[in-house]
Amino acid sequence: MSTDSRLLGRGPRWLRRASFRHLLTVTLALVAGTIVLGVAAKATGSGLACQANWPQCDTGPFNLFPASLPSFYEWIHRFVAMFAGFAILGSGAVAWLSSSVDRRVAPLVLVGTVLTPVQVYLGRETVFEYEMAILSLHFWTAILIFSLFAVATVLAWKGSLSRRGMKAGLFTALATLPAHIALSPTDLGVVSSYTPTVQLLQYAVTLALILSVILVSMTGRWWFESRMLAVVLGAVGVLTLGVAYLGRRSVMAFSPMLDSMYIGSAVLLAVALVATLRLTSALEPEGEIKGSV
Structure with missing residues (x-):
């Protein structure tokens, strides 16, 4: 059963031509970007740069934007992670609701979707409870989500x-x-x-x-x-x-x-x-x- 069915029947032409496998590819790229930016935030010691605010940062309207270069690293990590989360949830919704998504792909996407709120919670805890065990669990959960979507994406592009x-x-x-x-x-x-x-x-x-x-x-x-x-x-x-x-x-x-x-x-x-x-x-x-x- 093909996962290359159109996601939407109405809307802009590029959106009508989009397929589930394209959505998976974008989601995988966003997850990878989130991981790399998270490493950058940790390596620069920026994890607590937003004044221990979460999910906000330390300045700007509604306390949403970074005030310094270190807080920028943490802010851009959260910003990309937000879009990755939306893409994961969107992939999970299509996998759950669409009968055209193959039974081998859907469980992988759904497990990744279920793990996403856990990963968000762990990200929050890295701000409030900056401990090595939480940082490691946060990292390896991200790797697991990345691997699940990598397998799902390869399966979706099989043909x-x-x-x-x-x-x-x-x-x-x-x-x-x-x-x-x-x-x-x-x-x-x-x-x-x-x-x-x-x-x-x-x-x-x-x-x-x-x-x-x-x-x-x-x-x-x-x-x-x-x-x-x-x-x-x-x-x-x-x-x-x-x-x-x-x-x-x-x-x-x-x-x-x-x-x-x-x-x-x-x-x-x-x-x-x-x-x-x-x-x-x-x-x-x-x-x-x-x-x-």
Whole structure:
């Protein structure tokens, strides 16, 4: 069943031509932007810059606008998060109400929608209860929402994806790994100081890695019937989680053991991605991907 049905039958032409998969794509981009801006706010120490006001800031009409550069970081994070929240709720409403949304896509979108109020509450608590446990939970809930919408978006575009898209995902994942390590505060990092800009770039690379691995893992199973490839792709998924988790932990704890585990996971992930590339180059595809989800 196609998710490419029109969202609205009336209104401007561009809106009439919009489809659910386009809505998912925009929502995914907004969620990614919210995460990156949240990292920027934390890295610059701007989380409390709005005078502990939430959801307002510290100046302007109705106390809505920022008064300084630090409060701007927090304000723009909340501003983009607001639009991301509206997009998530809109996607959830379409998934719930439209019979044309595939049964594999709708649950992912609905879970992400249910998690959104939880994420909003956690964002509020980072202002009033600035504790590391709350900050971590806020971050990983955002990553979970991002991953749910990434899977849903890839499913929605299924009929338009080709083997070339899978190869692009593989090369993107392989390119992000050395960039991720280079931007890390480990001994192998090339940065002399883990500045807010470096942190923002590294987390942007993390999102690119997660998205590309999701694309590769899903399209690999669609295009090829191979037990060995399925095992390798499973390892790729687990190792990606390890790189994302240990990369964040090594930033927070600065432990030589965590650094070693992080580098080891990244090396193993690179090996698994190369193995995926070799396997998919040797295997014959099972046929065309039929229909969009």
